[in-house]
Amino acid sequence: MIRCQNVTLGYGRDMVLENVTLEIPRGVFLPFIGPNGAGKTTLLRGILGLIKPLKGKIETPFQALPAGYVPQHKSVDPLFPLTVREIVAMGFYPRLGWWKKPRAQDKKLLEQALEELKLTPHAHKNYRDLSGGTKQKTLVARAFVSGADVFIMDEPTSELDETSEKEVFHHLAELVLKHQKTVLMAHHGLNQLIRSSATSEICLVNHGRVKKMKIQDFKGSPESLS
Amino acid sequence: MTGFFLALREMVKAFPTAMGAGILIAVCCSFLGTLVVLKRLVFIGATLSQTAACGIAAAFFYHLHPFLGAVVFNLAAVTLLALSTEEERVPRDAVMAMVFILTSSLSVLLVSKTAEGLDEVHSLLYGDLIITSSADLHVLLWVLVPLTVLVLLFFRPLLYTFVDRDEAKILGIRVRFWELFFYYILGIVVSGASKVAGMLLVFCYLVIPAMTALMVSNRLRDAIAISILLAVFSTLFGFYFSYVHDFPTNQVIAVTSCLMLGVVLAGKRIFGSLASIFFSVSR
Numbered sequence: 060m061i062r063c064q065n066v067t068l069g070y071g072r073d074m075v076l077e078n079v080t081l082e083i084p085r086g087v088f089l090p091f092i093g094p095n096g097a098g099k100t101t102l103l104r105g106i107l108g109l110i111k112p113l114k115g116k117i118e119t120p121f122q123a124l125p126a127g128y129v130p131q132h133k134s135v136d137p138l139f140p141l142t143v144r145e146i147v148a149m150g151f152y153p154r155l156g157w158w159k160k161p162r163a164q165d166k167k168l169l170e171q172a173l174e175e176l177k178l179t180p181h182a183h184k185n186y187r188d189l190s191g192g193t194k195q196k197t198l199v200a201r202a203f204v205s206g207a208d209v210f211i212m213d214e215p216t217s218e219l220d221e222t223s224e225k226e227v228f229h230h231l232a233e234l235v236l237k238h239q240k241t242v243l244m245a246h247h248g249l250n251q252l253i254r255s256s257a258t259s260e261i262c263l264v265n266h267g268r269v270k271k272m273k274i275q276d277f278k279g280s281p282e283s284l285s
Numbered sequence: 286m287t288g289f290f291l292a293l294r295e296m297v298k299a300f301p302t303a304m305g306a307g308i309l310i311a312v313c314c315s316f317l318g319t320l321v322v323l324k325r326l327v328f329i330g331a332t333l334s335q336t337a338a339c340g341i342a343a344a345f346f347y348h349l350h351p352f353l354g355a356v357v358f359n360l361a362a363v364t365l366l367a368l369s370t371e372e373e374r375v376p377r378d379a380v381m382a383m384v385f386i387l388t389s390s391l392s393v394l395l396v397s398k399t400a401e402g403l404d405e406v407h408s409l410l411y412g413d414l415i416i417t418s419s420a421d422l423h424v425l426l427w428v429l430v431p432l433t434v435l436v437l438l439f440f441r442p443l444l445y446t447f448v449d450r451d452e453a454k455i456l457g458i459r460v461r462f463w464e465l466f467f468y469y470i471l472g473i474v475v476s477g478a479s480k481v482a483g484m485l486l487v488f489c490y491l492v493i494p495a496m497t498a499l500m501v502s503n504r505l506r507d508a509i510a511i512s513i514l515l516a517v518f519s520t521l522f523g524f525y526f527s528y529v530h531d532f533p534t535n536q537v538i539a540v541t542s543c544l545m546l547g548v549v550l551a552g553k554r555i556f557g558s559l560a561s562i563f564f565s566v567s568r
Contacts, residue, residue, distance in 0.1 A: 107455055125455050134451045138323050140505050141448065149445055152456040157441055185503050201452075 060084055061106060061209070061241070066115035068098070068105045074113065075101040079269045081262070085208070086239040088231065089271075090246050093264035099245035100131055102264060103211050106243070120208065125153050127202030131213035131245070133194055137187035143197050144182045147172060150205035165204075172200040175230060177223075191218040199227055210234060212244040292525050300524070306417040306425055307520045307538070310478045313429040314490035315516035317436065317471055319509045322495040324447045326471075329366065330491040332381045332388075333472055336362040337479035337487075339388035342395040352424055355476035358388070363472040367465050412483020414534050415527075421481045428477040432470045443467055444505075486535045490516055493542040500549045515545060 061083040068076045075098040083089055091099045104110045105117060107126060119126075127150070135146060151165050161169070173179045176196045181189060186197060195218045202210055210231070216224040234240040261277060263270045297304055321330045337355040344354025362384050369380040436443065445453040446463040453460050478487045498511035523538030 109451055109454060121455075125457050128452060128455050130451060135449045136323075136447065138325070139444075139448045140499065140503050140508060142504070145505075146448075149449070149452060149456070152441070152445060152458070155441075157439060205456075 060118070060120070061243075062116075062118040063106070064116045064118075066105065066117055067113045068101050068110060069113055070101075070110070075267060076105075076264075076269060077267050079115070081269060081271060083241065083243065085241055086235060087260065088235040088242045088244070088258040089260060089262055090244050090258060091262045091264050091269075092246055092277075095247060097264045098267060098269075099264045100213050102269060103213050103243065103245055107211055124208055125205065127205040127207035127210040129195070129198045129202050129210075129212040129215040131217065133191075133198075135186060135194075135198070139187075141186050142183055143178055143186055143189070143193075143200075144169065144173070146186050146197050147178075147200045147204055150201040150203070153205065168204050172203045175203075176200050176226065192220065192223060195219060196223065196227070199230075203230070207240070209241040209243070212242065214245050214247065289525055292528055293521060296524050296528050300415060300417075302419050302422045303415050303417045303534075304520075304524060306422050306481050307414045307524065307534075308517055309422075309425050309429055310482050310487070311490055311494075311516035311520040312513050313433045313474055314478055314487060315494040315512045316433060316509060317474060318491040318495040318516075319498065319505075319512050320436075320443070320447065320467065321471070321491050322499060327492055328378055328381055328385075329468075330471070330475070331488050332385045333359055333362060333475040334479055334484035334488045334491075335385050335392075336388045336472075337476045338484040339392040339395070340476065341480055342392040342399075345399045346395045351480045352428075352477060355479055356473055359472035359476045360469065362388075363465075363468045366468060412479070412481065412486055412535050414482055414486075414524075414538075417481050425477055425481060429474055432474055436467070436470055439463070439466070483535055486539055489539040489542055493539075493546050494519070497542075497546045497549050500546075500553060515542070519545065 061081075063079050063081040066076070066079040066081075067074055068079070079102065091102065093099050101110065105112055106119060107128060108117075108119070108121060135141075147169055148161065151161055151169075154165070155161060170179075173182050176199060178193070178196055178200055181193055181197075186194065189197065195215060199212070199215055202212070212231075216227050219227065231242050231244070235242055259274055260271055261274050263272060263277070318330070321327060336358045340355035340358030341351040342354070343349075343358065344351045347354075365380060365384060366377065369375065369377050442453070442458045442463050443466070445456065445458055446460045450460050453463075475487055475491075478490070482490070494512040494516040495508070497515055498508045502508040502511055519538050519541040522541050523534050526532060526541070527534040527537045
């Protein structure tokens with residue numbers, strides 16, 4: 060369970076979201092819908108603990124098991140000469156810590172994630188030499204292998220073509236339906252893919268406010284929040 | 286080639302401490318240098334080298350051990366660096382520039398009031414590996430080796446912190462701690478090395494071999510190995526050339542390192558042009 064109680068989030072003196080109260084139970088697929096600059100990324104970063112709330116309290120289970128995270132902007136420093144395989148293997152850190160080597164089952168999981176996201180031909184390539192879409196899929200694979208219970212994805216398909224986007228949504232739906240994982244995903248609009256995925260609720264983010272609603276009650280635009 | 290190895294053998298017999306110190310500094314600084322270059326900390330490397338020189342000048346002034354002066358000054362500089370967080374309006378580079386200007390001027394002022402005078406300034410800036418004492422080598426062994434081993438031991442959290450700070454935080458890595466850990470280790474290593482090799486050569490070891498290695502390698506592990514090999518090679522060649530032709534060793538090492546970088550840069554350019562001509566012709 061993730062719980063936000065009267066949370067105000069922002070940067071310095073600029074408040075982005077005010078008095079957000081939200082409860083997210085385990086095992087749901089919850090898209091955060093809103094226009095650019097509405098505060099979706101800020102809310103997700105607040106839930107992840109990357110920014111501290113200016114007011115209020117956020118309770119998460121991430122102390123015990125870190126979230127699997129796919130950032131909107133590429134957070135990996137492209138100067139470091141690391142392969143796709145090495146970037147994806149970062150997701151093992153909560154299990155391996157400082158010194159442990161990946162076990163056979165970790166290696167199998169890694170290969171499986173690469174295979175499912177069609178990254179196997181790129182596995183030995185340098186991350187910095189990849190296209191935007193392949194970089195994004197690499198970060199999705201890193202989140203998948205982390206063994207997290209909660210996946211937080213900030214527009215994870217913004218640079219993917221239609222086929223790859225469908226594949227990613229398929230995996231996300233599987234995580235929720237088969238493995239009872241929680242998926243929180245920021246998206247600028249409510250497209251057919253989100254409508255057809257494993258979700259019954261959405262979270263509208265706009266004008267500094269956040270509102271959870273049934274997907275059928277959504278009137279078609281985030282403006283319906285006001 | 287045989288002459289090169291024979292001369293090196295003679296040098297090992299004649300200057301065992303100097304060669305030991307040179308190779309030790311080359312290995313440790315070029316290893317740390319790979320992270321310095323990748324993390325875009327080159328200016329911090331230059332500032333720490335300069336701050337160490339200033340600390341050594343202050344130690345001369347107060348009749349203290351030079352290493353102590355260098356460490357105190359560098360730890361103070363690193364603490365200042367740590368306090369200037371990225372969220373502040375003054376960028377970290379600007380703070381480092383201030384420290385660089387202050388310590389550059391202060392070291393000249395301090396040395397001008399010591400008995401040694403300008404010769405000492407020269408020694409501080411350029412150093413002289415050949416006159417390394419066995420006491421210096423002991424300090425290097427006790428400081429550089431354990432600290433470099435520490436970085437190797439904790440390479441994974443350090444690397445993840447540098448590669449992807451947000452993800453590292455989410456994975457439970459204490460990114461601020463590991464950043465400080467690296468900065469303090471870098472500060473102490475630079476302090477120890479600067480007393481023996483001088484700030485210019487230490488700065489050279491931190492930057493040039495790593496830059497050259499990163500130009501030729503696409504893998505981090507390979508880049509680190511190549512960086513170390515290049516630093517050791519330029520050190521051995523520096524000793525050989527300065528011994529045979531009577532040149533100052535430190536400068537020969539620095540020039541050799543830069544020449545190797547120049548050759549690699551030129552080689553890449555020429556190879557790139559030839560490849561593009563070949564492909565355009567074959568179409």
